[in-house]
Amino acid sequence: MTRYLILGMGVAGIAAAEAIRSTAPGAEILLLSDDPFGYYSRPGLAYYLTGEMAEKQLFPFTIGDFHKLHSRYVQGRATAIFRGERQIEVDGKNRISYDRLLIAVGARALPLTVPGAHLEGVLKLDHMGDARQILQASRRAKHAAVVGGGITALELAEGLLSQRVKTTYLLRGDRYWSSVLDEQESLIVEERLREQGVELIRRAELLEAFGRRGRVEGIRLLDGRALRCDLLAYAIGIQPRVELARDAGLAVDKGILVNECLQTNDPDIFAAGDAAQAYDPLTGRSIIDSLWNPAREQGRVAGLNMAGKKTAYLKSVPFNVTRLAGLTTTIIGAIGRGGRDEDLVGIARGDSETFRSLPDAILAQSGFDVNHLRLMIGRKTLLGALVMGDQTLSMPLQKMIADGADITPIRSRLLARDTRIADVVAEFWKEWSKTPAAA
CATH class of the missing domain: 3.50.50.60 (FAD/NAD(P)-binding domain)
Structure with missing residues (x-):
């Protein structure tokens, strides 16, 4: 056997x-x-x-x-x-x-390597045991600091806040998740976090954690600022x-x-x-x-x-559904810096638009509300999409991107300054989905 x-x-x-x-x-x-x-x-x-x-x-x-x-x-x-x-x-x-x-x-999870990382109350979210530990620690914690720039760090901030712990989120750069989101999308997330009660500190680089009797009592930043906290959660990769x-x-x-x-x-x-x-x-x-x-x-x-059944693994178009500050967000395509699902560029829904050229694609961005759409447009196909809020177009966009739908008939409309991008995509999908190419 x-x-x-x-x-x-x-x-x-x-x-x-x-x-x-x-x-x-x-x-x-x-x-x-x-x-x-x-x-x-x-x-x-x-x-x-x-x-x-x-x-x-x-x-x-x-x-x-x-x-x-x-x-x-x-x-x-x-x-x-x-x-x-x-x-x-x-x-x-x-x-x-x-x-x-x-x-x-x-x-x-990558370990935190600053002085004081060993202190009790310094926590990560890597597996079930970590989640239990965070929930237990949050019962007695009064103020938590969160370090990290991606989805998991945001999940930590929201999780701690939901446990009624005052939460401060430290952003290393000028805005949230800049390798993925454009400025408007970062602003959407940051404003929603503030509305929920999360304090944001930008350009904050952790220098050390300090404490007494083996337990964390605060952190010190590279610029000399100090913050009192009895729980430090991190997600740094x-x-x-x-x-x-x-x-x-x-x-x-x-x-x-x-x-x-x-x-x-x-x-x-x-x-x-x-x-x-x-x-x-x-x-x-x-x-x-x-x-x-x-x-x-x-x-x-x-x-x-x-088991002997030869089968090739073919990487599909990345399709990641997550939640950012309570807002359902779908990321389709690996088209940004680094070529991963984390890295996106796009064309967004709204009234005003600006343009810039890329080697094989045109990028257009526009205003936003809580329902936000950003598309990456290639010469003949859609290369990627980011959908915030209303998810009606998520699955159609995934299908169109995965199958390389020829968007030549609507490309100029998508790039027109007064276009309602979502409406154009919806109309195109309604007709394209009936064609043999969509089978």
Whole structure:
């Protein structure tokens, strides 16, 4: 009997187990994870902090779902891979053999490295245990400071505020998430945060945390300013867990390098999810895609290939739905600086517009309200979109961008100064969706 060993019990690992079971009904599947909570929705942790989701709602699998997998779960941490023997070491002691191995161990939150980062009350949001710790700490906290520039930092600020903790959000630059949002979009988010009661401090670089008796009591900024706080939450980025693969002699860059079949340079070892740097045949580049849906698809494709059903992983157009200061926001396309879903440029909905040229596209921006649309227009196709508020056009835009819809008939209208961009897109979608190209 073939033994499939999966390291990691996130969405990639579970998707791989499902794919293996669907292809190899009689195979032995083992899942190894050092997370005591097993499989749960990490994107849901933000809603857990705000009280919008109960803890039990974070667990998408029932006992029946696990029974259908006919798999065995082992709690522990893989500490070494012995490729020659096709074995892994667990917790530095026992060994488990495998025929096919999947590394789906994800990524970890980057640690805070300033003096005082070790103090009690300095917290991150990386997994379920962290969320529980934040909720527990917020019961006695009076004033929290939040450090970080992306979605997770904002989720921390909103979560703490919802727990009735006075919250100050430190922005390192001049505005929120400048690598993704344009100035108008940043302003929308910042104004909504202020309305909710979050204090914003711009151009704030953390120098150190200080405290007494081992507990944080405040922070000091690079410019000398000091802020009293009894809770410091941070989200400053993530780092793929590649140490296990590197120590085993597998090819590693920023992530574990895999081909279009999610296979490493060892034919019996595969990688998927946040730890994997997958080859994209469409662009010829290897990329890390740290989103839930790509991780699930990578896990599925890896599982199929492990079970002998050759399948290529094709990176889809990034489609990320999040919430920024209570405003549903969908990001489609990886078209900004750095080429990731975090980096966007666009054409926005409103009355006044300005133009600037890019090498292969034209960018137009306009005024905004709580329903805001920004599009990136190429020569013949839409290259990306950001939709805030009203999500009516999100799925149509995703389809149009993914399928490379020829927007030549409406391109000039989209770039006209008095155009209601959303109306033009809606009209085009109504007709284009009926054509064979949209099938």
